[in-house]
Amino acid sequence: MELVCPAGNLPSLKAAVDNGADAVYFGLRNDTNARHFPGLNFNEKRAREGIAYAKARGKRVFMAINTYPRPEGWERWRQAVDDAASLSVDALICADIGVLDYANQHWPDLNLHLSVQASSTNYEALAFYHEAFAIKRAVLPRVLSLSQVQHVVDHSPVEIEIFGFGSLCVMVEGRCILSSYVTGESPNTHGACSPAQFVEYRETPDGLESRLSGLLTDRYGSNEQAGYPTICKGRFAVGENTFYAIEEPTSLNTLALLPDLHRAGVKAIKIEGRQRTPAYVGQVTKVWRAAIDSCLHDPEKFIATPQWNNILDQVSEGATTTLGPYYRPWQ
Amino acid sequence: MNSSPKLSLGPILYYWSRDDLFDFYSQAAEMAVDIIYLGETVCSKRRSLRSSDWIDLAIKLSETSDKEIVLSTLALLEAESELKTLRRLCENGRFMIEANDIGAVQIMTKKQLPFVTGPTVNIYNAATLKFLASKGLKRWVLPIELSKTTLQQMQLQRPGGIETEVFSYGRMPLTLSARCFTARSHNLPKDDCQYKCIDYPDGRLLSTQEDEPFLALNGVQTVSAKTCNLITEVSLLKQLQVDVLRISPQSTFTGQIVDAFHSALNGSTIKDLEKYMPLGSCDGYWHGNSGLSESNSHND
Numbered sequence: 001m002e003l004v005c006p007a008g009n010l011p012s013l014k015a016a017v018d019n020g021a022d023a024v025y026f027g028l029r030n031d032t033n034a035r036h037f038p039g040l041n042f043n044e045k046r047a048r049e050g051i052a053y054a055k056a057r058g059k060r061v062f063m064a065i066n067t068y069p070r071p072e073g074w075e076r077w078r079q080a081v082d083d084a085a086s087l088s089v090d091a092l093i094c095a096d097i098g099v100l101d102y103a104n105q106h107w108p109d110l111n112l113h114l115s116v117q118a119s120s121t122n123y124e125a126l127a128f129y130h131e132a133f134a135i136k137r138a139v140l141p142r143v144l145s146l147s148q149v150q151h152v153v154d155h156s157p158v159e160i161e162i163f164g165f166g167s168l169c170v171m172v173e174g175r176c177i178l179s180s181y182v183t184g185e186s187p188n189t190h191g192a193c194s195p196a197q198f199v200e201y202r203e204t205p206d207g208l209e210s211r212l213s214g215l216l217t218d219r220y221g222s223n224e225q226a227g228y229p230t231i232c233k234g235r236f237a238v239g240e241n242t243f244y245a246i247e248e249p250t251s252l253n254t255l256a257l258l259p260d261l262h263r264a265g266v267k268a269i270k271i272e273g274r275q276r277t278p279a280y281v282g283q284v285t286k287v288w289r290a291a292i293d294s295c296l297h298d299p300e301k302f303i304a305t306p307q308w309n310n311i312l313d314q315v316s317e318g319a320t321t322t323l324g325p326y327y328r329p330w331q
Numbered sequence: 332m333n334s335s336p337k338l339s340l341g342p343i344l345y346y347w348s349r350d351d352l353f354d355f356y357s358q359a360a361e362m363a364v365d366i367i368y369l370g371e372t373v374c375s376k377r378r379s380l381r382s383s384d385w386i387d388l389a390i391k392l393s394e395t396s397d398k399e400i401v402l403s404t405l406a407l408l409e410a411e412s413e414l415k416t417l418r419r420l421c422e423n424g425r426f427m428i429e430a431n432d433i434g435a436v437q438i439m440t441k442k443q444l445p446f447v448t449g450p451t452v453n454i455y456n457a458a459t460l461k462f463l464a465s466k467g468l469k470r471w472v473l474p475i476e477l478s479k480t481t482l483q484q485m486q487l488q489r490p491g492g493i494e495t496e497v498f499s500y501g502r503m504p505l506t507l508s509a510r511c512f513t514a515r516s517h518n519l520p521k522d523d524c525q526y527k528c529i530d531y532p533d534g535r536l537l538s539t540q541e542d543e544p545f546l547a548l549n550g551v552q553t554v555s556a557k558t559c560n561l562i563t564e565v566s567l568l569k570q571l572q573v574d575v576l577r578i579s580p581q582s583t584f585t586g587q588i589v590d591a592f593h594s595a596l597n598g599s600t601i602k603d604l605e606k607y608m609p610l611g612s613c614d615g616y617w618h619g620n621s622g623l624s625e626s627n628s629h630n631d
Binding site for chain 1: 406407408409410411413414417432433434435436437438440451453454455456457458459461462463466475476477480481484485488503505506507508509510511512515516520521522535536537538539540541542543545546548553555615616619620621622623624
C-alpha cells in the first residue's frame, strides 16, 4: 500500500519525502491543475530539483494535469503534458478525455493515472479509461462507502487509490460547479474552488461574516472561529433551520479504516493538501507512514492510536475529522 | 440558411409521483417539442416508475406522437444494482441513450450503439468531442458552466454529424454528492430518507442567512435556486448552429415555457418568462460570468 503525499512547493516535497512518502504529487504554476493558488506549485527548475530529490531517495513523483481545458486554453494543457514527459515524472494524473488522449498518443511510455476530477465512481467508467488510454491507476471520488470501494476494486481493471486524509470534498469531484455558480471560476475551469480573490470577511454588528463574491456563506459568533468560505461548508437556511446544510467544516480521516482498505486491495492512500504548509505535510506524512507500516506488519492487530489521531485532529479543518462517505450513516 | 434548432424536454430532475409523471408526459406529447428525454437521472431510490415503466412510456410516446424519445440514465453510479438498471436501459433495443456518466458511454461503446451525452459528461474541448464522436457520440449537451465563447470555438471544430444541445431553460444541476441533502435537511440519514424529495417537486429551497435564495436541494443533487433562461439568446443560438435547445421540466407552466421558446424560434416577440419561474432568472454562465448573475440584455 503506497502513501502518496502532496507537494505544493519544494519544501513540502522534501518534507513528504523525508517523512516517509512513497510518492509525491505536484502541479505546475498555472490552471492546468486543481490547486491553482497564488504562490503555490512548481516552475520547471523547481520541478527538476524536486524530482531529483525524490528519485535520489527511491521515491516516485506524479504530476497533476487534472483540470479541463477549454478550446482557448488547449495549448497550455498540451504544453504541460509535453513538460511532464520531458521531466520524466513517474505518472501523470489527468481528468480530461482530450488531455488523456493527447498524452496516450504522443507519450505512450508515460504512465497515466485517472484523477479524482474525472468523477469515476464505477468499474465500467474505469474500463473505459483503461481501454481508451491505458490508464494504470484511478483515484476514486469521495462518494463511495467502504463496501462500494471494495466492489470497485474487485472489478476494476486498474489499481485503485483513495483519499485517506485532508479536506473533504462532499461533492463528486469534477462535477461540482457551485464555485463557478457564485464566482465564475470552478475547479474544472480554473483549478480552484472558491478562489481567494473572491473571499471577503466583514466585521458587522451581527458578528464576523464570510462572503464569497458578496454572497454570505456564514456568520460567526464571538466564540466561533471563522472558516474559509468554501460554499459547501457554509451555514444556510433550509425550512425553519439555519445550519451546515451541506457539510460541517471538517476533514476526512480514514486512519481507523486502514486494515479494511488494505484487505479491500486498495493500492494507494492519498493525502490531500498541496495548499498546506511544509510542516503540515511533514506531520501528516509521518503519522500515516507509521500507521501504514503498523497495518502492513499486522493488519489484525492494527489500532489507530490516540496519539496519531490527536496530531491529525490538530491540523484538521475545524479541528475535527470524519470517516466521510466511507461510513454509510454519514451519507 | 441555418435550420431552426429543435426543442427538447430534458429528463425530470425531481421526484414526482407516478400519476404526476404520467399526467406530465400525456401533456408533453402535445407540446411543441421535438425530443423528449425520459428517465431517472438523480437517485436510484426514486421508483415512481421502474426502468421497464420508463421503457413502456417511451414506446407509448413514440407510437402516439412524432417525438424522438431518448432514455436518460443515472449520473452518479455507485452500486452494482445501479449498473444493472443502466445495462437494462442500454439494452432496450430501440431508443437512444443519454449517458450521464462515462460508465454508460463504456456500455454503449461496447455495444457499438450511438449515444447522447448529458450535461454531467465533461466535454470541455474539441479533442474530447472528437474522441467521443469516434466512440459513437451523436449529440452532446454543452456542460452547464461553459459560455457562448467556448461554444462558438467548439462549434468551429465540431466533427461532422454531431449535434449540439444547449441547456436553455430551467434550474441548473450544479452538483452531486453521496450525501442526500434533502434527507439531511429533515435530519434523516439517506438510508432512511422517507422519500422526502416527493414533497419538493422543484427542489427544496436553501437560502443564505440574509434570505437570499441560493440553491435548491434535490436529494443527492443540488440545483440553482434561480432559473437559467436563454430565451433572449435564441437568435445567437441559431447563428451558432446549435441543433437542440433543452428545456428542463418544472412542476408547473412547462407547456407555456415551451410555447414561448417555440414562438421565439419562429421570430415572434420574446415573452417574459419570469412569472413562470420559482425564484427569478439568471444567464451568467452563457455570458462567461458567475452562473447566478444576470445580464441586462432583455429584449422586452
